[in-house]
Each structure stands twice: as C-alpha cells, then as structure tokens.
Amino acid sequence: MKQRMTLITLLLPALLMAQQIEIVNGPYLQNMSENETTIVWTTNSDAVSWVELAPEGEDSFYAKERERFYESSHGNKAIGRLHRVTIGNLEPGTTYRYRIFSKEVLSYEGHRIMYGNIASTNVYNKQPLTFTTFDRNRERIAFKVVNDIHGKNDNLSSMLGGDIKKNSDLVIFNGDMISMLNDERQIFTGFMDRATELFASEVPVFLARGNHESRGKASSQLIDYFPTNNGQFYYAFRHGPVHFMILDGGEDKPDSDIEYSGLSLFDDYRSEVKRWIEKQAADPDFLSAPFRVVVMHIPPTGSTWHGTLDLADKYLPALNGARIDIMLCGHTHNYLYTPGGEVPGISFPVLINDDETWLDIETTQEKMTIDIMDLSGKRVTSHTIDRR
Numbered sequence: 001m002k003q004r005m006t007l008i009t010l011l012l013p014a015l016l017m018a019q020q021i022e023i024v025n026g027p028y029l030q031n032m033s034e035n036e037t038t039i040v041w042t043t044n045s046d047a048v049s050w051v052e053l054a055p056e057g058e059d060s061f062y063a064k065e066r067e068r069f070y071e072s073s074h075g076n077k078a079i080g081r082l083h084r085v086t087i088g089n090l091e092p093g094t095t096y097r098y099r100i101f102s103k104e105v106l107s108y109e110g111h112r113i114m115y116g117n118i119a120s121t122n123v124y125n126k127q128p129l130t131f132t133t134f135d136r137n138r139e140r141i142a143f144k145v146v147n148d149i150h151g152k153n154d155n156l157s158s159m160l161g162g163d164i165k166k167n168s169d170l171v172i173f174n175g176d177m178i179s180m181l182n183d184e185r186q187i188f189t190g191f192m193d194r195a196t197e198l199f200a201s202e203v204p205v206f207l208a209r210g211n212h213e214s215r216g217k218a219s220s221q222l223i224d225y226f227p228t229n230n231g232q233f234y235y236a237f238r239h240g241p242v243h244f245m246i247l248d249g250g251e252d253k254p255d256s257d258i259e260y261s262g263l264s265l266f267d268d269y270r271s272e273v274k275r276w277i278e279k280q281a282a283d284p285d286f287l288s289a290p291f292r293v294v295v296m297h298i299p300p301t302g303s304t305w306h307g308t309l310d311l312a313d314k315y316l317p318a319l320n321g322a323r324i325d326i327m328l329c330g331h332t333h334n335y336l337y338t339p340g341g342e343v344p345g346i347s348f349p350v351l352i353n354d355d356e357t358w359l360d361i362e363t364t365q366e367k368m369t370i371d372i373m374d375l376s377g378k379r380v381t382s383h384t385i386d387r388r
C-alpha cells in the first residue's frame with residue numbers, strides 16, 4: 001500500500017501535467033458588427049470560458065478588474081471544448097482590448113464540479129489582443145477576399161501575409177477553403193489556424209460557404225465554428241459605406257447526384273435563401289447604403305450545371321432589382337469580369353476571382369477600387385466602381 005501511495009505521489013505531477021488545459025485553436029473574431037462580436041476558440045479539454053474586456057489605453061490590463069463575458073446557454077455557463085463568447089453593448093467604431101480564459105472542468109456530477117487549471121491568452125509580456133467594432137459612418141473601409149485555396153495554407157500566407165491589422169478592416173473567405181470536411185479539425189488544419197496566426201485574432205473574418213465546405217461528415221458542424229448574426233450561411237452586415245450580403249449557393253450538382261449519397265436538399269435550401277434575399281432587397285437599410293456588395297462562392301453564370309442554373313433562377317430576380325454594385329464569386333478557379341448587363345439576366349457586374357489571386361478592396365463614400373493581386377503581391381488588374 002505504501003509502495004502504491006509512493007508511486008501515485010511520484011506520478012501525480014506527470015498526471016497533472018498531462019491534464020494541463022491548453023488553448024488549441026484561435027481565438028478568432030466572428031460576427032463583428034457595430035455593437036457586438038463573437039470570439040471563438042477551442043481547448044484540449046472541457047472548460048468554462050469567458051472573455052475579459054478593457055477599453056483601448058496605455059494602462060496595464062492588470063490595472064483593475066475587467067468586465068467579464070461568459071459563454072452561456074439558456075442561463076447556464078456552457079461547458080465544452082469549443083468556446084464562443086458573444087460580447088454585446090459595444091460602441092460603434094471603437095477599439096477594445098481583450099483576454100480569453102478557459103477554466104478546465106475535470107469532473108461534473110450533479111452540482112459537484114471539480115475545476116482544474118486555467119488557460120488564457122498572454123497579457124503579461126505581450127500586448128493584449130484588440131478588435132475594433134464596425135461603424136457605418138466611417139468614410140473609408142478596406143477589406144480582402146480570398147477563395148478556393150482548398151487547404152493550401154502557404155497560398156493563404158502569400159495572400160494575407162502583409163500587415164492585415166493595419167491595412168484591412170475585415171477579411172472574407174469566399175468558399176472552398178478546404179476540399180472536404182470529414183473532421184472538424186480540418187477547419188483549423190485547412191485554413192483557420194493559419195488565418196489566426198496571420199490576423200484573425202484581431203481582424204474579423206466572414207465565411208461565405210463554398211460547395212466543398214458542405215461536403216463530409218463534419219459539414220453540419222461548420223456553422224458552430226462560424227457563428228453569424230442569424231445562424232445561417234446567408235447573412236448581411238454593414239461597415240462604412242458598404243452593405244455586405246453573403247449568400248450560399250449550396251452544391252453544384254443535382255441533389256440526386258451519386259456523389260451526395262442521398263443527403264442533399266439544396267433545391268429546397270436555395271428556395272429558402274431566395275425568400276431571404278427578397279426580404280433583404282427591400283430593406284431600406286440595404287437600399288440606402290452607398291455600396292451594395294454581394295459575396296457568393298458559385299457565380300450565377302458561366303456553367304450549365306444544376307447548382308448554377310437553380311441559383312440563377314432563384315436569386316437573380318430579386319438581386320437584379322436591388323441596385324447591386326458588384327457580386328464577388330469564386331468556384332471556377334478562373335478570373336472573369338463581366339460588366340452589368342453584358343450577361344443576359346444579370347444587371348450588375350460579376351467578378352469571379354481565380355484560386356491563386358486575391359482581392360484587395362478599398363471603398364470610400366464615392367468610389368470602390370478592386371485590385372486583383374497575385375501570390376507575389378503584384379497587382380494583376382484593377383476595377384473601379386463609382387457610387388451611383
């Protein structure tokens with residue numbers, strides 16, 4: 001018995017080390033708006049999580065107790081490995097400092113919880129992470145758009161390796177960032193770990209789902225990692241002079257195709273998106289914005305496949321009447337720009353971005369400039385759109 005006790009005593013530090021909680025992925029910013037954002041991260045064990053918030057300033061994060069925001073579910077603090085803390089009541093156009101915390105839950109029986117260690121981001125010998133809320137009154141905004149990298153992290157680094165925090169207010173991933181979603185970890189190995197390393201802890205990222213992200217056993221969990229303001233992959237937000245409408249075109253082949261194993265219901269889904277677009281297009285907030293940008297992975301032209309035909313049939317009538325300034329697409333892995341009115345049935349310009357170029361976009365109250373950049377950072381071509 002004594003020998004056994006000694007063994008346990010000897011092994012205890014190792015056991016405790018093995019249980020050390022760690023932040024595995026993130027944090028990254030989601031669902032940014034003028035008064036709210038959601039901060040997402042994962043840990044290697046179950047935990048209760050929170051964010052501490054401080055105003056922008058030169059004082060130490062430790063100067064005083066900071067306001068805490070917990071992840072909660074219907075009145076209870078949430079316990080899990082995926083953490084999503086929404087912070088509300090923020091001021092528009094304001095910079096905040098933040099720190100994330102996860103307190104490990106070692107056991108949970110009835111009302112008895114045994115807590116372990118706490119993992120957090122570093123504010124001791126590093127500057128705290130920051131974010132800036134959106135503001136519709138901002139004179140000018142800048143954003144980047146990347147699509148179809150299919151898990152090629154090095155391309156992501158080439159595209160977004162600059163000082164994104166200084167030169168971009170937000171980043172849009174326009175679909176097919178990975179080829180298949182069999183396991184939720186692929187979200188991180190495929191692109192989000194690199195995105196976090198490059199910018200996503202401090203610059204918000206918005207996902208427009210591609211057809212490849214709707215494939216695989218873990219695809220139904222994707223929305224958990226990319227929370228939006230309406231819980232859907234089609235949603236809208238505003239920053240500065242731009243009203244963004246993010247759309248989802250679903251899969252590209254008919255629902256009955258053998259590749260989908262009888263699981264696809266994208267015809268019904270596109271009808272649901274159509275109804276939402278019709279409501280959006282009549283929204284005075286949307287119509288009064290200086291610029292209206294639609295982001296959708298699959299373009300509504302250039303293919304005779306069912307997905308393209310169905311979304312063109314369902315989405316275009318409402319979009320054609322909505323004074324869209326430009327639609328940004330991907331999917332084909334080939335650059336194509338068509339001015340409004342050139343393609344029968346499409347009244348607005350459509351820009352299809354290649355898989356090895358990215359869009360560097362600046363918009364003032366009067367003009368939008370879209371630079372198409374290659375992997376070496378060279379500008380390939382450019383388009384300007386004047387306010388109507």
Ligand SMILES: [Fe+2]
Pocket residue numbers: 175176210211212297330331332
């Ligand atoms: Fe695609």
